Amino acid sequence: MKWRAGGPPYSFAPGSMSTGCEEMDLHKFYTAVEYGDVQTVKKGLEDGVDIKAKRDWGKLCEQTSLHVASTFGQTEVAELLIQHGANVVAWDQHQSTPLHHAAYKGKTKTCELLIRAKGDVNAKNKDWWTPLHKAAFPGHTETCKALIDAGAEVNARNQDKHTALDRAAGWGHTGTCEVLISSGAELNPPNKATPLHWAAKYGRTGTCELLLRKGAEVTAKDERGRTPLNCATDWETQRFLKEAERKAEQEKSYRELLQTSGGVKVNRFKVFLGGNETNGKSTLKKSLRKDPSTEGQSVPSSDEELYDPTPGVDIETFPIPGVGEVSLWDFAGQAEYAVTHNMFMNSENTVFIVLYNIMDKSETQEKQVHWWLCFIKACNPDRKPDVILVASHADKVKPDRGQNLAARLLKGMKEEFKDHLRIADEVILMDCRKTRTPEMEVLKSLLLEMREALLPNQRDMPVLCAKIMELLPEWGKKWTTPKFPVMMWPDYVREVKGINELVTEDFLEKSTQYLHHLAELLFITPATSDGILVLKPNWLGTKIFGPVMAPDNFPLPRILRKRRTQDYIHRSEIETVFQDITDDVDLLITLLEEFQLCHSYDGQTFIFPGLLTQTMPPDKWQLTHELKVVYFGKQVQCADSTDMFSSGFFPRVQTRLMRELENPPQLWRDGAKCADRDVEGLIKLSPDGRAVNICVRSAQGDKGQCSKMLQQLENIIADVLYECSPGTVTVENVLSARALKDHMEEFYSYSKEEISKARAEGGTIHHHDLGFTEQVSDLLCEETPLTRYRPELVQALQDVEPILKHLQVLNILTADERDIIRAKSTPQDRARALLDTMETKKEDALQVFTAYVGPKILDSVFPNLCIHCLECKPCKYKSYDSFLQQTENSQ
Numbered sequence: 001m002k003w004r005a006g007g008p009p010y011s012f013a014p015g016s017m018s019t020g021c022e023e024m025d026l027h028k029f030y031t032a033v034e035y036g037d038v039q040t041v042k043k044g045l046e047d048g049v050d051i052k053a054k055r056d057w058g059k060l061c062e063q064t065s066l067h068v069a070s071t072f073g074q075t076e077v078a079e080l081l082i083q084h085g086a087n088v089v090a091w092d093q094h095q096s097t098p099l100h101h102a103a104y105k106g107k108t109k110t111c112e113l114l115i116r117a118k119g120d121v122n123a124k125n126k127d128w129w130t131p132l133h134k135a136a137f138p139g140h141t142e143t144c145k146a147l148i149d150a151g152a153e154v155n156a157r158n159q160d161k162h163t164a165l166d167r168a169a170g171w172g173h174t175g176t177c178e179v180l181i182s183s184g185a186e187l188n189p190p191n192k193a194t195p196l197h198w199a200a201k202y203g204r205t206g207t208c209e210l211l212l213r214k215g216a217e218v219t220a221k222d223e224r225g226r227t228p229l230n231c232a233t234d235w236e237t238q239r240f241l242k243e244a245e246r247k248a249e250q251e252k253s254y255r256e257l258l259q260t261s262g263g264v265k266v267n268r269f270k271v272f273l274g275g276n277e278t279n280g281k282s283t284l285k286k287s288l289r290k291d292p293s294t295e296g297q298s299v300p301s302s303d304e305e306l307y308d309p310t311p312g313v314d315i316e317t318f319p320i321p322g323v324g325e326v327s328l329w330d331f332a333g334q335a336e337y338a339v340t341h342n343m344f345m346n347s348e349n350t351v352f353i354v355l356y357n358i359m360d361k362s363e364t365q366e367k368q369v370h371w372w373l374c375f376i377k378a379c380n381p382d383r384k385p386d387v388i389l390v391a392s393h394a395d396k397v398k399p400d401r402g403q404n405l406a407a408r409l410l411k412g413m414k415e416e417f418k419d420h421l422r423i424a425d426e427v428i429l430m431d432c433r434k435t436r437t438p439e440m441e442v443l444k445s446l447l448l449e450m451r452e453a454l455l456p457n458q459r460d461m462p463v464l465c466a467k468i469m470e471l472l473p474e475w476g477k478k479w480t481t482p483k484f485p486v487m488m489w490p491d492y493v494r495e496v497k498g499i500n501e502l503v504t505e506d507f508l509e510k511s512t513q514y515l516h517h518l519a520e521l522l523f524i525t526p527a528t529s530d531g532i533l534v535l536k537p538n539w540l541g542t543k544i545f546g547p548v549m550a551p552d553n554f555p556l557p558r559i560l561r562k563r564r565t566q567d568y569i570h571r572s573e574i575e576t577v578f579q580d581i582t583d584d585v586d587l588l589i590t591l592l593e594e595f596q597l598c599h600s601y602d603g604q605t606f607i608f609p610g611l612l613t614q615t616m617p618p619d620k621w622q623l624t625h626e627l628k629v630v631y632f633g634k635q636v637q638c639a640d641s642t643d644m645f646s647s648g649f650f651p652r653v654q655t656r657l658m659r660e661l662e663n664p665p666q667l668w669r670d671g672a673k674c675a676d677r678d679v680e681g682l683i684k685l686s687p688d689g690r691a692v693n694i695c696v697r698s699a700q701g702d703k704g705q706c707s708k709m710l711q712q713l714e715n716i717i718a719d720v721l722y723e724c725s726p727g728t729v730t731v732e733n734v735l736s737a738r739a740l741k742d743h744m745e746e747f748y749s750y751s752k753e754e755i756s757k758a759r760a761e762g763g764t765i766h767h768h769d770l771g772f773t774e775q776v777s778d779l780l781c782e783e784t785p786l787t788r789y790r791p792e793l794v795q796a797l798q799d800v801e802p803i804l805k806h807l808q809v810l811n812i813l814t815a816d817e818r819d820i821i822r823a824k825s826t827p828q829d830r831a832r833a834l835l836d837t838m839e840t841k842k843e844d845a846l847q848v849f850t851a852y853v854g855p856k857i858l859d860s861v862f863p864n865l866c867i868h869c870l871e872c873k874p875c876k877y878k879s880y881d882s883f884l885q886q887t888e889n890s891q
């Protein structure tokens with residue numbers, strides 16, 4: 001057997017086959033089959049190789065030469081073998097046919113040959129895998145097509161009850177999924193894990209997106225009652241599915257409302273005015289509402305009228321002469337007010353006008369317009385809103401210069417936002433004070449055009465909602481004061497029952513949520529009190545949020561120049577600011593808290609993160625010289641230049657931190673620090689506001705606690721991002737643990753792709769900017785079965801010796817590693833050292849380890865856990881051997 005060492009890629013146990021040939025010839029024959037050497041194969045056949053013989057190939061396979069030809073896609077050889085009587089449906093030791101092998105390797109031509117030769121396209125192997133399962137799992141789309149064309153049963157289930165689509169979805173083969181679905185693959189089997197569950201479990205967000213688009217139910221339940229979201233483990237997929245669930249729920253209740261109460265046409269058309277302060281929004285609003293034929297030519301200019309900044313959002317409904325009735329929303333330009341804008345920015349049937357001042361420097365113009373366009377994109381993920389750019393103060397520049405500047409800005413913005421916004425083809429350069437100008441005519445005709453395009457597509461409004469909207473002003477007069485238009489749920493229910501006494505509270509709740517979604521009213525459902533209805537959303541913007549966000553209303557003592565977390569706002573200060581509006585300060589505070597603008601630990605003093613002005617001092621994350629200290633970090637970064645964290649994002653994150661963490665966090669304008677037992681966490685907004693860095697550390701080396709805190713902080717950020725900027729796409733990076741440990745001023749990260757590559761290539765990663773290399777296992781603190789069950793494992797692994805031997809035989813442990821573990825003095829320390837070493841290994845090595853220790857040790861500790869992954873209860877890997885077999889077979 002001279003050639004075995006450096007010879008063919010596989011070898012045969014000597015003397016294990018009775019072929020009637022010399023053994024040497026047989027090796028040659030199989031090698032020739034593998035390499036497609038037709039002449040040698042022909043010779044072998046002439047020499048009398050037994051074509052039906054099965055070779056014992058290692059422990060695993062009893063393959064015929066046709067299995068081998070099929071695996072390697074040697075179609076010509078396969079044809080020759082078939083002509084000489086090879087059995088097309090022969091079994092190997094897993095009862096897999098040659099077609100299974102060709103399908104698994106994606107050898108479409110060979111599959112076609114085998115099918116023509118009467119290979120069974122629906123053959124089931126020992127685990128009931130069909131060739132289609134085999135082709136779908138590695139994502140061989142063309143092979144799947146060929147099998148389906150030949151009659152493969154698309155919805156066949158293997159012993160684990162998986163379909164081919166389940167397998168393809170779990171591995172994220174979106175193209176293969178598409179083919180299977182168009183061939184009738186089941187998307188929503190009842191009471192079973194659906195393909196969406198599998199795609200979710202393995203973090204295949206792109207595949208989840210496809211499955212939902214094709215009709216997968218986002219709330220489908222598996223045998224254990226879990227939705228795909230419950231099964232998702234990574235942040236991106238969780239975020240995606242959460243939003244999908246929310247949308248599906250909204251859509252479902254809309255349909256239900258429409259079905260039960262019928263729908264009416266409505267002609268609501270909204271115009272949102274955005275742009276920085278003093279750019280002319282309020283002036284334009286006034287000019288738009290004036291009828292130039294009957295009223296003056298212009299609205300009063302700054303010389304005549306004092307500039308009066310718009311606080312919050314000012315909403316008015318009026319007819320624009322020549323356009324029709326609009327609901328016009330004037331968004332304050334000052335940064336402080338922008339904190340609350342995102343509550344209203346997601347809107348159907350709306351045209352966005354973004355105003356900038358042509359007198360500003362061109363960089364300022366670009367920066368401001370870019371910010372507003374990003375903001376509109378961030379809040380409107382499901383549509384491509386219409387946007388008109390208006391440049392004010394045209395009277396102050398030479399027309400040519402103004403036009404040139406505007407054209408350049410428009411070109412850049414149109415190109416950058418082409419996938420997200422429909423920006424009108426010209427910038428309207430105008431004097432916003434003038435009502436009768438050609439530019440005003442152009443603006444009005446654009447608005448008219450957009451209105452006419454939007455209105456026919458407007459969805460019907462459920463009849464009950466339309467009726468409520470009609471009666472709201474009347475109810476407002478009866479139950480509220482003009483200064484405080486807030487109605488309580490019981491009064492509201494009473495009034496609605498007056499319209500129709502059969503309306504149930506549940507139905508009314510859905511109707512009211514729909515009106516909230518349209519921003520016709522605001523519906524708040526506090527956990528501890530009755531629902532609250534704000535009948536005029538603009539009132540909340542201008543009369544409540546505006547004053548709350550105005551720093552002047554809450555002055556600091558002179559010596560303090562910057563507001564810090566400990567500079568609380570007292571209840572009495574809130575009472576004073578709002579004394580003209582209401583006596584019911586509790587209700588007012590509930591509103592502020594429900595909109596996540598503030599938090600109180602004692603009911604008397606309040607922290608408003610939006611009002612903090614002090615930035616995080618550098619010494620807040622001091623060096624620790626503990627030997628055991630571990631650091632981990634993630635970075636959530638805006639994916640594209642058109643992505644942003646909206647202005648309300650960070651203050652809301654901070655409010656959520658105060659609410660959800662056991663110990664009060666310290667907060668700064670751009671950061672937060674929290675602590676829980678042995679672990680400290682830090683959240684820091686990058687200076688450009690386009691990335692949030694989250695890091696955790698434990699001086700005791702407590703990886704499990706670090707993981708918990710990191711997960712909690714990540715979840716809060718993901719949730720708030722969804723609430724504030726659902727259209728913002730982010731990428732998640734992993735921070736360099738060594739840079740964190742060295743307390744470098746900046747945060748350095750690795751992309752997910754870099755991490756996976758490094759993991760596959762041996763576990764070390766090099767940072768180009770930092771110039772050093774570190775272990776991937778030092779960067780990741782995801783919970784693994786080894787960290788989750790560490791205390792139990794340390795107790796259970798009393799004698800590590802047999803495990804060490806086993807792992808060394810499998811080349812999972814090196815002799816050095818074994819010796820280091822052996823050198824520890826107590827059984828527990830040896831167990832700990834073994835677990836630490838295993839954590840540095842690749843995933844498959846970990847699986848071998850858990851599968852090995854499972855039946856031997858863990859069964860007694862965790863009789864209900866799967867020995868393979870230590871997670872699921874019912875498990876296909878009944879024994880260690882079957883686990884190994886399965887692993888090897890699938891490789």
Ligand SMILES: Nc1nc2c(ncn2[C@@H]2O[C@H](COP(=O)(O)OP(=O)(O)OP(=O)(O)O)[C@@H](O)[C@H]2O)c(=O)[nH]1
Pocket residue numbers: 275276277278279280281282283284300301302303305306307308309310311331332333334392393394395396430431432433
């Ligand atoms: N010359 C000139 N003055 C303008 C023009 N547009 C607005 N103004 C003046 O600029 C000042 C600010 O305008 P506003 O309309 O209040 O600005 P705004 O964008 O609503 O500002 P905020 O309410 O702070 O967001 C006012 O005094 C206007 O009279 C214009 O096109 N030309």
